[in-house]
Amino acid sequence: MNDSQDNFRDRALRFFPDGSNGEYGIPEGDAPVIERGRGCRVWDTGGREYLDMTMAWGAALVGHAHPKVLEAANAAAANGANFAAVTRPMVELAERIADISPCVERIRFVASGTEATMLCLRAARAATGRAKILKFEGAYHGQHPEGVTSLVGSDPPALPQPDPAGTGAPWVERDVLVAPYNDLAATEQILTDHAADLAAVIVEPLHRCITPVDGFLQGLREATAKRGIVLVFDEVVTGFRLALGGAQEYYGVSPDLVAYGKGLGGGFPIGAFGGSADIMEAVNEQRLPGPNYAWSASTTGGNPVSAAAALATIDLFSEPGVYDRLHAMGRLLRKRLERALGQAGETAQVLGDGPLAQSVFLDRPVLCHRDWLAADRQRGRAVMLEMLRLGVFLNPMGTKLYLSLAHGEKEIAELATHFAAALQSTRPR
Numbered sequence: 419m420n421d422s423q424d425n426f427r428d429r430a431l432r433f434f435p436d437g438s439n440g441e442y443g444i445p446e447g448d449a450p451v452i453e454r455g456r457g458c459r460v461w462d463t464g465g466r467e468y469l470d471m472t473m474a475w476g477a478a479l480v481g482h483a484h485p486k487v488l489e490a491a492n493a494a495a496a497n498g499a500n501f502a503a504v505t506r507p508m509v510e511l512a513e514r515i516a517d518i519s520p521c522v523e524r525i526r527f528v529a530s531g532t533e534a535t536m537l538c539l540r541a542a543r544a545a546t547g548r549a550k551i552l553k554f555e556g557a558y559h560g561q562h563p564e565g566v567t568s569l570v571g572s573d574p575p576a577l578p579q580p581d582p583a584g585t586g587a588p589w590v591e592r593d594v595l596v597a598p599y600n601d602l603a604a605t606e607q608i609l610t611d612h613a614a615d616l617a618a619v620i621v622e623p624l625h626r627c628i629t630p631v632d633g634f635l636q637g638l639r640e641a642t643a644k645r646g647i648v649l650v651f652d653e654v655v656t657g658f659r660l661a662l663g664g665a666q667e668y669y670g671v672s673p674d675l676v677a678y679g680k681g682l683g684g685g686f687p688i689g690a691f692g693g694s695a696d697i698m699e700a701v702n703e704q705r706l707p708g709p710n711y712a713w714s715a716s717t718t719g720g721n722p723v724s725a726a727a728a729l730a731t732i733d734l735f736s737e738p739g740v741y742d743r744l745h746a747m748g749r750l751l752r753k754r755l756e757r758a759l760g761q762a763g764e765t766a767q768v769l770g771d772g773p774l775a776q777s778v779f780l781d782r783p784v785l786c787h788r789d790w791l792a793a794d795r796q797r798g799r800a801v802m803l804e805m806l807r808l809g810v811f812l813n814p815m816g817t818k819l820y821l822s823l824a825h826g827e828k829e830i831a832e833l834a835t836h837f838a839a840a841l842q843s844t845r846p847r
C-alpha cells in the first residue's frame with residue numbers, strides 16, 4: 419500500500435461510516451478504495467491489482483468496462499443521458515426482455531433491484547387489495563423494509579413471525595410472514611392460515627446460493643395460484659445469469675411478476691419489474707386515485723444510457739455458448755474450492771449453481787437459512803478476509819463469489835491457490 423492509497427482510505431473514513439458505502443464489513447481502514455476495473459480485475463488507488471470475485475455484487479456479469487457495452491452507452495449518452503420518459507432504447511429493451519422472460523407481458527424500468535422488488539410487492543398489494551407479504555427467511559430482496567426482514571438477526575423468532583432487526587420498520591411484524599426456504603409443507607400451511615390477507619409470495623428462486631429442492635418452486639407456483647396469491651420471482655441475481663431466461667427458464671417455473679437488476683445493465687444501473695398484464699395494470703396512472711392503484715415512477719429508471727448498455731449486454735448474453743461456459747466455469751470453481759477444503763481436512767461444503775459459489779463451514783446439507791445460521795460463519799468470514807489480503811476482491815460479509823464472462827480457468831486456479839492458503843493461515847490452533 420502506498421501513500422496515495424492510505425490517503426484515500428483516510429478520506430473515505432472521514433465521511434463514509436466504516437469507510438464503506440454499504441456492506442463489506444471490512445475492519446476499519448482496511449477496505450480498498452477502487453480506482454478502476456477491466457475484465458475480472460480491479461485496481462485500488464494505490465495501484466494494487468485484485469482478482470475480482472464479487473464483480474459489483476454480480477452486476478458486472480459481462481466483465482468490467484466491456485468495450486461493446488461502453489460503445490453503446492457512450493453513443494446513447496451523446497444524445498442526452500436522461501429524459502425521464504419512454505425512449506427508443508427503452509422500447510427495444512422491453513421487447514427483448516419480453517422475448518426472453520416467460521412471464522413478462524408488461525414492464526416498467528427502474529434504477530435498481532431494490533425498486534424492482536419493492537414495486538412488485540406494491541403492485542401485488544394494489545392488485546389483490548391484501549396487505550401481507552410472505553418471504554423466505556434469510557432472503558435479501560433489496561433495501562426496503564420487506565427486503566431486509568428476517569435477514570440480519572442471529573436469534574430469529576419462531577416462524578412465520580418476522581424479525582424486524584435492521585428494517586427500521588416495526589410494521590413488518592404485522593404485514594410480513596416468513597417461511598423456511600425449501601420446506602413446501604410448512605409454507606403451504608402458512609398460506610392456508612393467511613390466504614385471505616396474503617397479497618404475494620416473494621422468492622429468490624436460487625435462495626442466495628442454496629438450490630431449490632425438487633418440486634419446491636413448482637409447489638409454490640401451484641399453492642399460490644390456488645389461493646389467488648401473486649407469485650413474485652426476485653431474479654435480480656438469477657436473471658440473465660442461470661440462463662438467458664433466468665431462473666424461470668432454468669427451473670421451468672413461471673411467476674406472475676418478476677424483478678430484474680444487476681447483470682442486466684452490464685455494470686450500468688438498471689432495474690425492471692414486469693409480469694402479467696392484469697397485475698401490472700395496478701401501476702397504470704389512469705387508475706388514479708383508485709384503491710387498486712400502485713405508485714410507480716423512477717426519474718432515472720431505464721434511462722437511455724443504461725437501456726443502451728443493457729441492450730448491448732443482452733447481445734453478449736445471446737452469443738452461442740455463453741451459458742455453457744458460465745456453467746462450466748461455475749462447476750470448475752466449486753470443484754476447486756471443494757478440493758481445497760478436502761485437502762485441508764475441513765468440515766465444509768460449497769454451495770451454488772451457475773456462475774455462483776459460496777463455501778459454508780457446516781457438517782450437514784444446507785437447505786435453508788437456519789442451516790446456514792448453524793454454520794461456523796466466523797471461520798467463513800476469516801477465510802474471506804484473508805483472501806482479500808492476498809489480493810482477491812470480494813465481499814467478506816456476503817461471502818458469495820460471483821464469476822463473470824471474463825473469468826476463465828486461469829483465474830479459477832489463481833483463486834483456488836489463494837483459498838487453500840487462506841484455509842491454512844486461518845486454521846484455528
Ligand SMILES: Cc1ncc(COP(=O)(O)O)c(C=O)c1O
Pocket residue numbers: 475529530531532533535558559560561622652654655679680
Ligand atoms: C436477490 C437480490 N434482490 C434484490 C437486490 C437489490 O438490488 P440493488 O442492490 O440493485 O438494489 C439484491 C442485491 O444484492 C439481491 O441480491
